[in-house]
Amino acid sequence: MDDRNRIRESIEEAAVHRLNLNLLYPLDAILHAPTLTEAGRRVLQFAFEELKAERLQASWFYDNPKSGRVLEKLGFKPDGEGEIASLSRGVTVNCHVVALDRATYMTRKMMS
16 A cells, blocks of 8 residues: 555544544644645645534644644634643643635645
8 A cells, every 4th residue: 555545544534533634744844834834735725625623623722823824824824722642842832723625725726
């Protein structure tokens, strides 16, 4: 089985079981936001066009506005606040929650 099929199976299984999926990347990768934005576009394309997702939700730590900017470029809008247990920090961290729905994604895609 190739990587694409493994990813698809993982996402489909998570959707069936209503699990959260997290896209994580190393801190030094934040310096390469164009690369992260393009990777994000591909994830959105896969989720909305192939998996037919209706809505995606993401979050970013308050002290990491660069991640917020990447999500904003992808079309995500504020959807609340929350907390995430950060394994690397060893504490629970406050975060912004953002969301993007299928209709907004499709409209943005048609306009680009």
